Amino acid sequence: MAYRSTERVKARLSASRQRIIAAALEIMAAHGYAGCSVAAVAERAGLATGSVYRHFPTKADLFAEVFRTASQREVDAVARAAALETGVAERVSAVVETFSGRALQSPRLAYALLAEPVDPAVDAERLVFRRAYAELIAGYVAEGVASGELPPQDPDLSATALVGALAEAMVGPLAAGVAGRDTIPGLIAFIHRALGVSP
Amino acid sequence: MAYRSTERVKARLSASRQRIIAAALEIMAAHGYAGCSVAAVAERAGLATGSVYRHFPTKADLFAEVFRTASQREVDAVARAAALETGVAERVSAVVETFSGRALQSPRLAYALLAEPVDPAVDAERLVFRRAYAELIAGYVAEGVASGELPPQDPDLSATALVGALAEAMVGPLAAGVAGRDTIPGLIAFIHRALGVSP
DNA sequence: GCAAGGATTGAACCACCGTTCAATCCTTGG
DNA sequence: CCAAGGATTGAACGGTGGTTCAATCCTTGC
Numbered sequence A, B: 001m002a003y004r005s006t007e008r009v010k011a012r013l014s015a016s017r018q019r020i021i022a023a024a025l026e027i028m029a030a031h032g033y034a035g036c037s038v039a040a041v042a043e044r045a046g047l048a049t050g051s052v053y054r055h056f057p058t059k060a061d062l063f064a065e066v067f068r069t070a071s072q073r074e075v076d077a078v079a080r081a082a083a084l085e086t087g088v089a090e091r092v093s094a095v096v097e098t099f100s101g102r103a104l105q106s107p108r109l110a111y112a113l114l115a116e117p118v119d120p121a122v123d124a125e126r127l128v129f130r131r132a133y134a135e136l137i138a139g140y141v142a143e144g145v146a147s148g149e150l151p152p153q154d155p156d157l158s159a160t161a162l163v164g165a166l167a168e169a170m171v172g173p174l175a176a177g178v179a180g181r182d183t184i185p186g187l188i189a190f191i192h193r194a195l196g197v198s199p
Numbered sequence C: 001g002c003a004a005g006g007a008t009t010g011a012a013c014c015a016c017c018g019t020t021c022a023a024t025c026c027t028t029g030g
Numbered sequence D: 001c002c003a004a005g006g007a008t009t010g011a012a013c014g015g016t017g018g019t020t021c022a023a024t025c026c027t028t029g030c
Helices: A007-031 A038-045 A049-055 A059-083 A088-105 A107-114 A120-147 A155-176 A183-195 B007-031 B038-045 B049-055 B059-083 B088-105 B107-114 B120-147 B155-176 B183-195
Strands: none
Touching: A007 A038, A007 A049, A007 A059, A007 A107, A038 A049, A038 A059, A059 A088, A059 A107, A059 A120, A088 A107, A088 A120, A088 A155, A088 A183, A107 A120, A107 A155, A120 A155, A155 A183, A155 B155, A155 B183, A183 B155, A183 B183, B007 B038, B007 B049, B007 B059, B007 B107, B038 B049, B038 B059, B059 B088, B059 B107, B059 B120, B088 B107, B088 B120, B088 B155, B088 B183, B107 B120, B107 B155, B120 B155, B155 B183
């Protein structure tokens, strides 16, 4: 046994894996999921098509991880922005602004993550994405209900509906590439009313 | 020229076309879009695969029409239910109840119409579907704003967000096959608050 | 430098499914 | 009953793109 995987090799493998994910993300941001053939991802990552399969058993597995990574990044950014605020109203405003601001910054990626047709296996990951948002928001809503800032309500249902409203309202602007001047403020007002933020 | 298409033939052709659409709908309701190969649709409609192409140039065209038909039926049902009511609050309640009631009645079909991964060309038809709901609802909202029943707001934005909230809140229950006892009332309360229905 | 064995390559493979088309069947007017 | 020509059939085609694998390259420990 003259060959035993060493640290250096492990590091290189790990780097390859990361490069694959990064390449997939870049292609998604440029050409959407539709442009993400395994061959294209491999080429951009600087390795052969077959090598991708050393790291991921199937394309769906690869993109499940890509979606997970990208989603986590988005949710984290939103959570970070919301954490800077105090009070439900302000936090929710931060959520909407951060979410829509980032989406409009990379509309192709946002579309891919939110709505583009993908493999069912990858689609499942999308549910996780939306669920993560919903859970984040449900926490704020629950706090608001507890503090009396909001009227009694099911925080999870409200959060889920809120995520749906947010996503749906962004689909049009994402397709157009820009949002109207009043879209974001209008959406915030809608959502504040929906949660029962007192005026 | 001994052969000239006669009424009887035209009727038979038209009947075939209808059978194809009906077969596609039935398969969608049973196995989702994923189960809808052209061969399967043809078999259920009682004709050969190739004959489908006498009626529709491509599969995408066929399913665009299938989606259009099914969507129209749904929107009509919702509009009919809403028309029986007076006042925005009641109409919106009817919308939510009818929409979710029908969706839960045929969850597989509802999932296909709302969220299942499909060809981009068919996906476009889905946008039309959601747009139709939004426009219906925007009309009620505009009336409500005009009559003073609702506070000032962009009816189209509110309606779009409302449709998103409704669809998102239904995805979970659709996957589960049933909605919790409080889901529909909770959703109606959320939406009433969002529109600014006075309590 | 060498043998062992994992990593890498990329062209070939293959499954799936939408689509086509030559053969056949049916309908029509005479 | 016949000929013309559209309708129907369903097996075969073909394009796409995910997946595989025999050949080759590298890395490791001695």
